[in-house]
Amino acid sequence: MAECPYAERRGLAVFCKLANKKVSPLRYPCFSTHWDKCPIYREMAPKMQQKEEKEVEAKAERTRATTAKNEVPRSIGKGFKKPEEAKTCHECIFYSELTGMCLKLKIRVDDPNNPPCKRGST
Ligand code: SF4
Ligand code: SF4
Numbered sequence: 001m002a003e004c005p006y007a008e009r010r011g012l013a014v015f016c017k018l019a020n021k022k023v024s025p026l027r028y029p030c031f032s033t034h035w036d037k038c039p040i041y042r043e044m045a046p047k048m049q050q051k052e053e054k055e056v057e058a059k060a061e062r063t064r065a066t067t068a069k070n071e072v073p074r075s076i077g078k079g080f081k082k083p084e085e086a087k088t089c090h091e092c093i094f095y096s097e098l099t100g101m102c103l104k105l106k107i108r109v110d111d112p113n114n115p116p117c118k119r120g121s122t
Helices: 039-070
Strands: 007-010 013-016 021-023
Touching: none
Parallel strands: none
Antiparallel strands: 007 013, 013 021
């Protein structure tokens, strides 16, 4: 790419989306092939990427939570059991195989073979 993806032309100046201010293209390599050597880019881009990754993860978590909220428990008639009778989450009416969530406790189950609702009761 021959120009920095964070550069936005504004008349003779450039608006740097990373620094969130106007910068001079004479001082920074915004429209050259070595824009990735820019000190602002080097300093800010990793932080920006981390922030974006966190936002993506937070969005995925919200989607998982919403999906779990909208799911209804599986029916006992289909071979699934109440939590008291189920040995694992796989057998339980409240477990979602799709999201890996317990719909009763509203938490993510790390090990369905060791149900969180039964831990600490032995
Ligand atoms: S100042 Fe640096 S980071 Fe900002 S737009 Fe220009 S090259 Fe990109
Ligand atoms: S943790 Fe939730 S899904 Fe697993 S057995 Fe207990 S109630 Fe059922």
